[in-house]
Amino acid sequence: MAPNFELFTADGKAFNLHDYAGKPVILHFWATWCPYCKKLQPGLEKLRLNYQDTDLKMIGISFNEDADAKPGQSLRERGVEMKTLVLGDEVANLYGVRGTPTTVFIDRSGHIAWVTNTANPDDPNLDKAVQFLIK
Template structure:
């Protein structure tokens, strides 16, 4: 199943610009919007409090999963704009869930504090559980799930979440 999904992602990513109306904005060219929601199995990660957290607990509202790590330069560059995006879009009904893939969760909060990001709740995937249902070979990576927990879009690269075109694109995932 995972190999099929990875092959599908590779095919979609290689032909993203072949679709009529593809954006010329480089930030938007990396977004893949699925034509049909893709059902995902659920996996266990750690919640912001360090307790076990099942991804199905996000159901009921759309969620944006953003995989990152303290040792990833593009992730570090992305985090401040992700935090500003989170503040704005959670008020509109989109749950933003940054998920650190660092193996040692004790390094994450001091690292975020060093960046001046003190209000961002972070989930943790120390054993690549998300890798069982989504490709995790490239970070930062953002996966957008609808309110039923289905994958509806993704971007596997650095994104400037302050970019007005990116924000406008993300509005399509807000609850109606």
């Protein structure tokens, strides 16, 4: 099962994974300084937009950041509009994340269906995983 957690957005809004019970969720663990994350994120944004008419939720979790980092602003500047949570170091540890990017796919029953460290925005397995999740 995917461990529950609570984090906050940069503007202080709370996010609790339990609130998304029964929905497919993608957790994208990343950092503003990570060049591989920058490479992957346009592909994740394309997926988010392609499946925006479903109940799929895509959440960015920023961790291992410098003190002056602005993750939400960094994503917006890159044209990526996924919800972004900050100060995610404890959650990254909870999920066993060792590096960036790490993307976790959680199915409707709350089980982790797939974890990938790909930085390839065109990896066909990303779309296959989303199709599996939204069934």
